[in-house]
Amino acid sequence: MSTLLHIDSSPAGDHSVSRALTAEFVKNWKAANPDGTVVDRDLTHTPLVPLTGLWIGAAYTPEDKRSAEQKAELALSDTLVGELLSADEYVFGVPMYNFAVPGAFKLWIDQIARVGVTFAYVDGAPKGLLAGKKATFLIATGGEYGPGSPTVSYNFVEPYLRTVFGFLGVTDATFQTAGGAAALNYGADRAAFLAPQFEAIQAKFAPATV
Ligand SMILES: Cc1cc2nc3c(=O)[nH]c(=O)nc-3n(C[C@H](O)[C@H](O)[C@H](O)COP(=O)(O)O)c2cc1C
Numbered sequence: 001m002s003t004l005l006h007i008d009s010s011p012a013g014d015h016s017v018s019r020a021l022t023a024e025f026v027k028n029w030k031a032a033n034p035d036g037t038v039v040d041r042d043l044t045h046t047p048l049v050p051l052t053g054l055w056i057g058a059a060y061t062p063e064d065k066r067s068a069e070q071k072a073e074l075a076l077s078d079t080l081v082g083e084l085l086s087a088d089e090y091v092f093g094v095p096m097y098n099f100a101v102p103g104a105f106k107l108w109i110d111q112i113a114r115v116g117v118t119f120a121y122v123d124g125a126p127k128g129l130l131a132g133k134k135a136t137f138l139i140a141t142g143g144e145y146g147p148g149s150p151t152v153s154y155n156f157v158e159p160y161l162r163t164v165f166g167f168l169g170v171t172d173a174t175f176q177t178a179g180g181a182a183a184l185n186y187g188a189d190r191a192a193f194l195a196p197q198f199e200a201i202q203a204k205f206a207p208a209t210v
Pocket of ligand 1: 010011012015016017018019094095096097098099100140141142143181182
C-alpha cells in the first residue's frame with residue numbers, strides 16, 4: 001500500500017492556484033491508488049519557527065545523549081521528518097513569493113534537513129537518505145519564467161527545490177509551473193487558466209500507451 005504526502009504552503013485558501021493543482025493531483029492519485037493513504041500537511045497551519053541554537057545543538061547531538069529539553073525542541077522536526085520517511089511519494093504546492101519559496105516552506109525545509117536522518121556524510125561526501133522517493137512540485141507564479149524568457153534567472157524556486165531535494169536524495173522530481181497567474185487578478189477566467197494545468201496533471205496518471 002502506497003502513501004502520498006501532500007504538502008501545501010499557500011496562505012491564499014480557495015484563491016490559491018497551487019492548492020487547486022495539488023487538490024487535482026490528490027484526486028487523480030487516489031483514483032490510481034484506491035488502497036493508498038494520503039497524509040495532508042498544511043504548512044500555513046503548522047507552528048514553524050526559525051531554527052534556534054538549541055535546535056541545532058540537539059540535531060548534532062546523538063539521539064541517546066539528548067536532554068529532555070533538546071528532545072522537546074526537535075519534536076516538531078521529528079514529526080515532519082517522520083511524514084517524509086513514511087511516505088513513498090510527495091506532492092508539493094508552492095507559490096512563488098519574491099522570486100523564491102514562501103517563508104513557511106523554507107522554515108519547513110530547515111526542520112526536515114536533519115543530519116543522520118534525511119542526509120548524512122559518508123566518507124566526507126554528502127548522501128541523501130530520502131532515496132527512492134518520488135516528488136511532484138506544483139508551482140504557481142504571477143509572472144512567466146519559462147525557458148527563453150528574459151526573466152528566467154529570476155526564478156529561484158525550481159533551482160532551489162531541485163538542489164535541496166537532490167541533496168536529500170530525491171532524484172525522481174517532476175516540476176510543473178502555472179506561470180502568469182497574476183492575470184487572475186486582472187479578470188482572467190480561473191477555470192480556463194487552470195484547465196491546461198489540470199490536463200497536465202491528469203496526463204501524469206494516464207496509462208502508458210505503446
Ligand atoms: C507576497 C507575494 C509575493 C509574490 N512574489 C512574486 C514574485 O516574486 N514573482 C512572481 O512572479 N509572482 C509573485 N507573486 C504572485 C504569486 O506567485 C501568484 O499569485 C501565485 O498564484 C501564488 O500562488 P498561490 O495562488 O498558490 O497562492 C507574489 C504574490 C504574493 C502574495
